[in-house]
Amino acid sequence: MPSIDVCFSPELLHLYDLKGKAVVAVDILRATSTMVAAFAHGAIDIIPVMKLEECQAYAEKGCLIAAERDGIKAEGFDLGNSPFAYMDGNVQGRTIAITTTNGTRAINLSMEADEIIVGSFLNLQTVVDHLKELQLDVIVVCAGWKGKFNLEDTLYAGALAERLQDTFTFENDATLASLHLYQTAKNDLVSFLRQSSHVRRLENLEIHKDIEFCLLHDKYSVLPVWKNDRLV
């Protein structure tokens, strides 16, 4: 049986060997949830980059450009990082270049993997079905916050572990801890996360509806995967 392991922060990636494995990159609040929403609303492909200037340069190539820093849309960009900003037909048929504080970094630091998949609660079952078919060992790479652990990405890793527990092995403590946390919290993720640092950060910015939306399970069946130089 293939295995599933969890890397709680991109800063810990040096401890993991990604070669020959599948990475599920996750930034529940909000980068990977927003990417999934963008694909579900017709985006053709997404180019995640680490730097603002690099992202801005894609405007000349006809891309929509999106950027978030500290929860706020960066000046001079078409879009920020709220999933709701990608839903009014504006991304239909478009390529989006995006940079966010943590999420796009987690994806870019996972390039050694055989496959990179973008995960969120919104497309949870689609990712589960794909991993069952793929039969590779899986590392869930949590974006965290500026190198530190966060609860919401860990809860997602636990949700994946719960749905994969009959078909994947996970003897490591990171996966077990994620699973237990998710099973404690899953009946009311919104309340469970109320004290978490990123929810407090976003609530200070008055972004309540994004939080509830990003915690919805199985809303979409899109599967963003890395091909050549972008997510498709």
Ligand code: 3SL
């Ligand atoms: O860190 C990130 O990549 C963002 O998702 C953070 S925020 O939700 O836009 O604040």
